[in-house]
Amino acid sequence: MIDxxxxxxxxxxxxxxxxxxxxxxxxxxxxxxxxxxxxxxxxEIENYPGTGKLSGAELSLNMRAQMIDLGAxxxxxxxxxxxxxxxxxxxxxxxxxxxxxxxxxxxxxKRRKLGxxxxxxxxxxxxxxxxxxxxxxxxxxxxxxxxxxxTAAEDALYLANICEKVYLVHRRxxxxxxxxxxxxxxxxxxxxKILGATPVAVIGDKKVTAIELxxxxxxxxxxxxxxxxxxxxxPENGIFADxxxxxxxxxxxxxxxxxxxRAGLFxxxxxxxxxxxxxxxxxxxxxxxxxNADRYxxxxx
Numbered sequence: 238m239i240d241x242x243x244x245x246x247x248x249x250x251x252x253x254x255x256x257x258x259x260x261x262x263x264x265x266x267x268x269x270x271x272x273x274x275x276x277x278x279x280x281e282i283e284n285y286p287g288t289g290k291l292s293g294a295e296l297s298l299n300m301r302a303q304m305i306d307l308g309a310x311x312x313x314x315x316x317x318x319x320x321x322x323x324x325x326x327x328x329x330x331x332x333x334x335x336x337x338x339x340x341x342x343x344x345x346x347k348r349r350k351l352g353x354x355x356x357x358x359x360x361x362x363x364x365x366x367x368x369x370x371x372x373x374x375x376x377x378x379x380x381x382x383x384x385x386x387x388t389a390a391e392d393a394l395y396l397a398n399i400c401e402k403v404y405l406v407h408r409r410x411x412x413x414x415x416x417x418x419x420x421x422x423x424x425x426x427x428x429x430k431i432l433g434a435t436p437v438a439v440i441g442d443k444k445v446t447a448i449e450l451x452x453x454x455x456x457x458x459x460x461x462x463x464x465x466x467x468x469x470x471x472p473e474n475g476i477f478a479d480x481x482x483x484x485x486x487x488x489x490x491x492x493x494x495x496x497x498x499r500a501g502l503f504x505x506x507x508x509x510x511x512x513x514x515x516x517x518x519x520x521x522x523x524x525x526x527x528x529n530a531d532r533y534x535x536x537x538x
Contacts, residue, residue: 239265241530242328242337244316247274248516249506250343251300252523253530258307260531265337266304267330269315273297274345275470275507276516278367280395285516296516319480324537326501338538339501339530342477342489343523346470346507346514351383355439356466363445368392368465372399375463381406381448383436384467390414390422392467397427404459406431406450431459439464472508484510495526501533 241257243250246268257264271277279293288296305311318329319340328335348366350356356364365371368382372395380400382393385407393405405422410433412419422428433452440447440458447460472487482490482498488511489504491497497504505522507514 239263239335239337240534241265241339241341241527242326242335243267243341243343244319244328245274245342245344245506245508246272246301246304246311247343247345247506247519248276248296248300249345249508249519249523249526250274250341251304252520253341253343253505253527254304254309254523255300255307256524256527257531258304258309260527262531262534264308265310265312265335267312267314267316267328269313271297272301272311275348278369279516280369280391282516293516316476318476321480321499321502324501338534339503341495341503341505341523341526341530342474342481342497342508343505343519343526344473344508345519346472346488348466349469349471351436351439351466351468353436353438355441359439359441359445359464362443363441363461363463364439365463365465366467368395368467371463371465372396375400377401378462379460380404380463380465381459381461382465382467383407383448384469385409385412385414386467386469387414387418389467390418392465393422393428394418394425396465397425400427403428404431404461405429406434406436406448406459408435409433431457470507470514474508493525494529495522496529501530501537503530 240262243266276293283290314330314332379402381404434450438449450457489509491504491509495503503526505526506519
């Protein structure tokens, strides 16, 4: 019997595992992809206390190593269903069935898509959602980054060191990124800003050749070799809809204590309703969720 089953091995899930193991509990972490979640795609993290500057991939590896060294079990499999029966949570994966006294949902959120013609067709053939992953494929070429937040600004600056030309396309007239990132983008000679523009189609011939924009009702075609989509995150909490309350956007309703509407079920990190989604807040949630799960177990078993 698992004490704490953690779904997702991003900063929230791995921190929860660390706290759970330090409390002497049997902890199992389920992760279908790479440990670290969205963090692994961040080229440089400089606001996580005590670490200075390091890549998201490095921080992910450090967290994973600490979690494993403490004895947390990592199951590299996708959770397909969760149900509760008589106070015990039953977890289904492609590879098997598991039972747990508590669950911490820490599955994060995925990159949002444009939803325009051509996006799906050319995904992996010029359309990408990760500049760190695919940017090197376009060395000396032209790239378009779509978005105006921190990720879009970071990706535009990252690509500016690789590509011959970078366009940053944003639907608003000013960037939403933090001031230092927005200023760096605005000051960069390698990044051309196209503001007040909405993507309407991805154009290609076997691979991406251009993106079509609409600016004040006028169409403009920008030739490019790659399109990097950085327009925010969206949760994937459909499998939890029967056991947890979701808000209108699909995030799990949980407060700062990470408790959901169901006893023994917690939500931590980007997957829950929260005003800020950062590595440090996800890690904080993981610590809180595991501590409250420990208390729940002590009070009920």
